[in-house]
Amino acid sequence: MVHSPHELHLAKLRVVLANEFGEGAMKILGVTRRDLEHLLSDRLLHRExxxxxxxxxxxxxxxxLCHWERLRECWPDARYIFLLRHPAHIVDSLYTAHPELGRERLYAEHxxxxxxxxxxxxxxxxxxxVRxxxxxxxxETEAKRICAYLDVPWEPTMLEYGRVSRRFRYGIGDWGDRIRSGRIQSMRPLxxxxxxxxxxxDWCRAWGYMPA
Incomplete structure (x- = not known):
């Protein structure tokens, strides 16, 4: 019952009103450029x-995550799942993908x-x-908890993502060997x-990975 497309980057979509006629027409409708961007995002999700x-x-x-206020504004009835991971492992993953950035830059920027x-x-x-x-x-336990929150039935095939063809491509999601394996892999020791x-x-304390 759940459709999860690749990363859509909706916050990067922009609507351009090319001249004063377009601006005037939208003004009469009481529609702002931000409203139009929300309509575009909503239409894309509905289409998919x-x-x-x-x-x-x-x-x-x-x-x-950096645009959550806009998400709430556009979809006031949306439900949210906060995905957490040990910060050191996040940086390790990012460094594997972008060693040219260096760890210090990844620490500071992220x-x-x-x-x-x-x-x-x-x-x-x-x-x-969800950690x-x-x-x-x-x-299975965590997936059932998510299903209960979303009010959808749990299906064992939810964990068998290797059965379905996926797009593993830089810029729209993970593309590494672990996800390409088609199975959930054990985490590395913390x-x-x-x-x-x-x-x-400070990051670890804020997310509950170290005592406050």
Whole structure:
């Protein structure tokens, strides 16, 4: 019942009113450029949902976290799932994909970019938190919890994503060997507290991976 397309990057869509006639026409309708962008995003999601023949659609672009206010404005009835993972492993994953950036830059940019928006989003939106570590350890239990939250029936085939052809491509989702394997893989051991870089300690505390 759930359709989860590739990352859609809806926050990057822009509507351009090319001249004063278009601006005037929209002004008479009482429609702003932001309203038009919301309509475009909503229409895209509706199109994909209808094409899938399912009942619930997921927007899972990680950068959407930085635009959660717009999501709430556009879809006031949306339901939210906050995905958490140990910050050291997030940086490891990003570094594997982009070694040219260096770890120090990843520490600084992603601390600033994601930690504060996640804090504000969790304080402002109703939703559930799902930890990567919990899901990989017991995917069935976590998937059932998510289904209960979304009010959709649990189906064992939800965990058999390797049966379905997927687009593994840079820019629209994960493309690494682990996801290409078609099965949920065990997580690596978490770093001990004294192994966590100083730059990540506040992040780890904020997300419950280290004592406050």
């Amino acid at each position: 949902l209808v094409r899938s023949g399912k009942h619930v659609i997921v927007e899972k672009t990680p950068d959407s 601390l600033e970019r994601f930690v504060e928006p996640m804090r504000r989003a969790r304080e402002s939106l109703d939703g559930i938190a 990567y570590e919990d899901f990989t350890a017991d995917p 770093p001990l507290p004294d192994e966590v870089p100083d730059q990540l300690r």
